Amino acid sequence: MKVIYTDSLVIGGGLAGLRVAIASMQRGLDTIVLSLVPAKRSHSAAAQGGMQASLGATIKGDGDDEEVHFADTVKGSDWGCDQDVARMFVNTSPKAIRQLSAWGVPWSRVRRGDREVVINGEKVTITEKDEAHGLITARDFGGTKKWRTCYTSDGAGHTMLYAMDNKAIQMGIPVHERKEAIALIHEDAVCYGAIVRDLITGELIAYVAKATTIATGGYGRLYAISTNAVISEGIGNAIALETGIASLGNMEAVQFHPTAIVPVGILTTEGCRGDGGLLLDKDG
Template sequence: MKVLYYDSLIIGGGLAGLRSAVAASDKGLSTVVLSLCPVKRSHSAAAQGGMQASLGNSKMSEGDNEDLHFADTVKGSDWGCDQQVARMFVQTAPKAIRELASWGVPWTRITKGDRQAVINAEKTTITEKEEVHGLIHSRDFGGTKKWRTCFTADATGHTMLFGVANEALKRNVEIHDRKEAIALIHENGRCYGAVVRDLITGELAAYVAKGTLIATGGYGRVYKHTTNAVICEGMGAAIALETGLAKLGNMEAVQFHPTPIVPSGILLTEGCRGDGGILRDVDGYRFMPDYEPEKKELASRDVVSRRMMEHIRNGKGVKSAYGEHVWLDISILGRAHIEKNLRDVQEICMIF
């Protein structure tokens, strides 16, 4: 068996793995990233709507700060999250957004003057101040008091992934794609790397490292319906569990996205609702205000998902060959807005 030696082994070639590789490389460590697919095609590219950070630049974000973001995060988790991690996250997010901008991520920027927006299904004029012209924009997302989702149209994951992957390549991080870690190498409670299968040749190799990081994303494919790609089957969690030493925490904390396309399960970004889209039932009736009078379609994702299922079970679903569903109506936004800010969504809907 071929044996390869590194300081740092990172299993998973999405945004988390690549960002970790950049940090490890900056410390002078020899680093390798293993990925099931070419890293610029990893599932991080499927993130559409944006990334939250309390920049407070735009009119609807004024007064936003880390404390408000922290409160929204804790409340949105029904007080189930690790509050130390949440605090670290909200403090770091604005710095990460600006760092990504310096790495070439083309965040959508604010244009001064009047702009049209749809709020609560009504067209509204928002006036942006002259001094914020050109700063990073943010859109409305579920479960937040302020508009704080930074975005690049509806291809945020795609642009972030390319930016971070290019930084890793610039630092000469080794990236071995089409590789699958099938077991961890460990002795006396310490991890020494992984046994890895080449998905093209089937050859096995041992990657031995001083430190091993598993960044393989979620395991949405255990469910019948998921927006996750076919490679999101939880192999990283499985090989950790198979050691008999590692514990997996918060396994119930799986986020369900309310609006995938029927029946393929392909994601339609929360930006559809954040920008003013509404949910309608079989009668064309907007039902979310009946369940969530304050946040309506922009309640947190778990709440919207549950309310949709509840409404379908109340006999208001649209029957189809693939089961019952409801409608996501973005026609109110107008063609110009869709073709600028939701063009990926438009293309996905036309194809699938």
């Protein structure tokens, strides 16, 4: 069997996997990314809505900060979230948004003066401040006190993934595509890499690493109706669970979004909720 050695092995070539690989490389570690598809075709590209950060540039986000964002996040989870993780997220997201901007994400920007928006299903005119002109704007995604969803038109995932992959290419991070991790190599509760199948030749390859990160994304394909790509099948979760050591957390909190219209599977964007849309069951 062919054996490949590296310091840091990242399973998954989407936004999360590429971001981990960039951080590993910046710390001087040899890093390899495994991906079922070319990185720019990862399912992260399908995300339309945006990413939340308390930048507070738009008039409807005025006064927003990390504490307000944290309170919204905890309340939105019905106090079920890991508050340490929520705190880390709200503290990091403004920095991440600006870093992505420096890496080439063309975030939509505030334009001074009047503009028409939809609030609770009604058209309303709001006036943006002159001094905010050109700053990263935000829109409402529902359930938050302030508008804080940063976006690039309706293709936030696409632009973020392309910028992230371009950064990885710039840093010379190798992405081994058309590769599927089918088992983890582990002994005495320590992971040493993964057994990987080449999807073109069928060859099995052992990737031996000092650190292994599973960043294989969601698993919406477990459901009959989903807008997820066919590669979103939960293989990363499965190989972790098969070790008998790793556990999956908060399985009761599987996110029922993207919302697919039954039976055709067309996406209902999260923006519908921000514009006042209601999600009702069959009994209304």
